[in-house]
Amino acid sequence: SASSESSSFPTFPPGFYFGAATASYQIEGGHDEGGRGPSIWDTYCREPGRVANGATGDVACDHYHRYREDVALLRDLGVDSYRFSVAWPRIQPTGSGKANEEGLDFYDRLVDELLAAGIAPAATLYHWDLPQALEDLGGWRVRGTAERFAEYAALVVDRLGDRVTRWMTLNEPFCSAFVGYAIGRHAPGAREGRGALAAAHHLLVGHGLAVRALRAAGADEVGIVLNPDLLLPASGSEADLGAVRRAETLHNAVWLDPLFAGRYPEHEAETWGELADGSWRLDGDLEIIGAPLDFLGINYYRPITVRDVPLRDPDPATRTAVDIRVEETWRDDVRHTTMGWPVVPETFTRLLTELTERYPTVPPLVITENGSAEADEVAADGQVHDADRVDYLRDHLHALAAAIEAGVEVQGYYVWSLMDNFEWAFGYDKRFGIVRVDYDTLERLPKDSYRWYRDMIANHKTQEIS
Ligand code: GBH
Secondary structure, eight states: OOOHHTTSSSSOOOEEEEEEOOOOOHOOTTTTTTTTBBBHHHHHHHSSSSGGEEEEEEETOOHHHHHHHHHHHHHHHHHHHEEEEOOOOOOOSSSSSOOHHHHHHHHHHHHHHHHTTEEEEEEESOOOOBHHHTTTTHHHHSSSHHHHHHHHHHHHHHHHHOOOOOOEEEEEIIIIIIIIIOSSSSTTTTSSHHHHHHHHHHHHHHHHHHHHHHHHHHHHHHHEOOOOOEEESSSHHHHHHHHHHHHHHIIIHHHHHHSSSSSTTTTTHHHHEEEEEEEETTTTHHHTOOOOOSEEEOOOOOOOEEEEESSSOOOOOTTOEEEEEEEOOSSSSBEEEOOOOOOTHHHHHHHHHHHHHHOOOOEEEEEEEOOOOOOOOOTTOOOOOOOOHHHHHHHHHHOOOOOTTTTEEEEEEEEEEEEOOGGGGGTTOOOSSEEEOOOOTTOEEOOOOHHHHHHHHHHHHHHHHO
8 A cells, every 4th residue: 555655665854855877978878979089988898808798888878869858757756866977078079178069068958958857967077988088198097187187177067067056076986996997897997006006096186176176166066976885804803804904995995084084095005015105196185185075975785795815916016906815705695686796785874874983074975876786677567577676775775764863964865777777897788777778779668666766755755845
């Protein structure tokens, strides 16, 4: 019945907002239209063996042409806000110089369409699609990219700043630095030590310089999106607790310490040894990086289990920055999504409470991504009955409500993702959407989870006014 259904909905404080999130390369397509230049993902996807089934984002969900239909889906969902990302190579095809007006025009139209539907646009400036021309000059390994990023931010806020009220500089710099330059599972596919550590630093400097540019243009709310990880020791042994400390440095402290504690990561010598000589740092960088923020975006999906292992590569000349005597595994005593990720909602509560305890100066949080990849077959009745995703979302929203109850300040929640899309190295094999995309016809089909989320939002709005 309706009442037993609504009693299963978590409750949130008045003013709490709900949204859905996407990213440019994962949904837009139109890769050679509107003057767009190539990004590192266009290059990476074309290298054999990098992406499952040789998939690319050339067409993706064709959102570049279908954005009106997608905004209508958001409107019917009843969300307060939509988080999208701006593709840097649409704005600056070679990563520097004056703006490509056609590129800005696309986001201009999208923003107007959102506002007409009563939805607040929330723009991420960098969700991993670096102009290839900048990678050719060294990418995030070099400081010049951080400076170019701030110039690009200024161009975007100049055009959209009168209508976009919420800005995010970087999405998950962990992935840009360590998955891109050390693990090699994301573009540009490098496997380095110092290069990856320098990239981490230059991403932070780029963030800080972009914050300055956004503030100078009068941007309302400015933040960054991190994916802090909840790290569980495989055992209570001293060795495994040491592994947790090193993984904590790699995943979390490398970002959170300079952003919110005015220092470089505490345990970097233990974690990286001689790789961590900090030669890429300049005086004054910590002030740039530590510019005050209005919110911290958090992407949360699952906890990681870590255990102590020997170094894979004893030679510091070739060792990568993720070779820190840690093996990462998944808990196996719970359900796993099709990503193989364990479903553990209570660690979401723990992550948020521990984070705000450890960093008392952290600004209010916004959950900028949370969701699950499921099998999502179309049933005989033509619908997608994604009960596992509904369970995932309900349980994680309850875990979020529990964190708020415990005193953590959280302003909003965006589900990942509005629709199935290009899941990076996994191509189109993994479906995270609350709307199904048929990749032959590009038709959109709302799943059961879309209707559940819509009803949950509607329930929240009724509570707010009663
Ligand atoms: C987010 O990353 C992204 O922001 C979003 O674009 C993505 O679609 C979504 O999650 C779902 O994955 O293969 O060992 O190198 C989530 C966290 C951490 C997931 C790094 C991919 C790669 C590990 N990401 N991980 S590895």
